[in-house]
Amino acid sequence: MKTGLSNVREILTTLVGFDTVSRNSNLQLIDWVEDYLGTLGAMCARVISDDGKKANFYASLGPMKPGGLVLSGHTDVVPVDGQNWSSQPFSLIEKDDRYYGRGTCDMKGFIACALAAASDFAKADLARPVHFAFSYDEEVGCLGAPSLIEAITKDLPKPAAIIVGEPTDMRVVSAHKGQNSYRVHVRGKEAHSSLPHKGASAVMAAGLLMAELDSIARELQNAADPHNPFDPPYGTLTIGLIKGGTAVNIIARECVFHWDLRPLPSDDCAAIEARFAHKVDEVETQMRTCAPDARIEFERMTSAPPLMADPQSAAEHIARLLTGDNQSRVVSYTTEAGQFQQAGFPAVVCGPGSIDQAHKPDEYVDIRQLALCLETLKKLPQHLSA
Secondary structure (H helix, E strand, O other): OOOHHHHHHHHHHHHHHOOOEOOOOOHHHHHHHHHHHHOOOOEEEEEEOOOOOOEEEEEEEOOOOOOOEEEEEEOOEOOOOOOOOOOOOOOOEEEOOEEEOOOHHHHHHHHHHHHHHHHHHHHOOOOOOEEEEEEOOOOOOOOOHHHHHHHHHHHOOOOOEEEEOOOOOOOOEOEEOOEEEEEEEEEOEOOEOOOHHHOEOHHHHHHHHHHHHHHHHHHHHHHOOOOOOOOOOOOEEEEEEEEEOOOOOEOOOEEEEEEEEEOOOOOOHHHHHHHHHHHHHHHHHHHOOOOOOOEEEEEEEEEEOOEOOOOOOHHHHHHHHHHOOOOOOEEOOOOOHHHHHHOOOOEEEOOOOOHHHOOOOOOEEEHHHHHHHHHHHOOHHHHHOO
């Protein structure tokens, strides 16, 4: 088996070669990772998705005792559809001291480093274990992590800390925003556009609801502390998708729209949902004066909590020991770290590459970032052997 950065490249080449866009299965990648860690003597397990097409994976090296460290990442990547790539996105390309390919940055680069360091973990006389936790469907709302975290809680001795290796330029991130997504389906009644009183426009009703969301978004912005470290320094609310109506001269029977909430750790999501639900009831009642069968469905599609800063946590302590980074940082994107923390596990975010490169055509990770990540992870045995 190769060691060092050449091993990282070999592993990353393999991982990028698996097309694990969230709509696809990740089982071939999981098969490969399980075989790789199994040859090192790792105890491996899977949590299969309900449809059987995907799996979360977790594995352990070292004694099965409390106080270990979890290296966590997601195996899925975002689509390349419609993007103008200058190379094949699922083939690793080296150019200008960078590795190009879908997932190199977000976040197969970290997984490759963790796997490359695993041989060191297997050889070390660890007093506490290193665990690996790789999820599916992070990119579509952090959907896979809950069952993975449930299995870790049930089956493993409680780890002391979680490091989620999303791209942070190998700097320690202590907090991030959450992410909730919602779907609103308005059903009205069709009529001729010259006789709007004989129908109930789903599009017009949706406009009232979207105006309420715009008001909430402005209030979040105006109420925030301008010195908040997040960028932007307030929770954001946006409407990203809308579809409705049949023709310009027909009162619209249906309209569907989706909205996205990125709350600060201090924002009250339940209060925002309750306020919007009240507006939904108000608009629905108004529609039913002309169309008794009119209705509005409002549902939360995904929910991932924010990560709260906890400077005294074991995760902060070990991450800062490993990296030497003592600055306090936050990010506006969402990771599975908030889900781990919500389940009672101290967590931080720290991994190779820059989020600026994620989700773009010609995604890349700087090779020096991978070298730094590998060097950092190889320090783990000395901190888990005491």
